[in-house]
Amino acid sequence: QVQLAQSGAEVKKPGASVKVSCKASPYMFAAYYIHWVRQAPGQGLEWLGWINPNSGATKFPQNFQGRVTMTRETSIRTAYMELSSLRSDDTAIYYCARGGGAILEHFDYWGQGTLVTVSS
């Protein structure tokens, strides 16, 4: 059974950075894209981007350029999403989700989510 296990909740101050991890098992990690999605309290889902764990290639929406970084460590089957210059409106649950192998747009499994709270 595919599982995406995310790191625990974080509390950060405005202006700080947060790094969320997503550990995949028990499939071939490098063969499937990882997407990141967030959900602010009481709001809808927002797509944050993807990483190709094989090549390290990434893509983000324009409004997150320069603020989000996605990386991976294939040896431990883990993907990371780092968001910098945190603001209060970055408070949200952050999810990783698996995309397709050949077709990145094919979603299947999701992580359990990581709550990031930004507060002074």
Place this chain on the structure above:
Amino acid sequence: QTVVTQEPSLTVSPGGTVTLTCASSTGAVTSYNYPNWFQQRPGQAPRTLIYDTSDKHSWTPARFSGSLLGGLAALTLSDVQPEDEADYYCLLFYGAEGVFGGGTKLTVL
């Protein structure tokens, strides 16, 4: 800025049929937008129901189906069950960039 629009809320009776739609501000939704549909119950992570317009996962109940209807992506629920009450989100892709719809709150009453 591309906007994806869903009905904010819908109500359906148990055993009934309901269709949720997903519209794109850029024009007709096509298979090249790779529509995905997700179900989210309160306090839970989203669950993928449909990918690539109409493909189902092994866990997707047979009563859920995806399609393209009149330039929209559509999710149809047949023989609706009480446990189908949830929020439903569509996701469309534009040149490998994803945009979620605002979600539809489905009430089973």
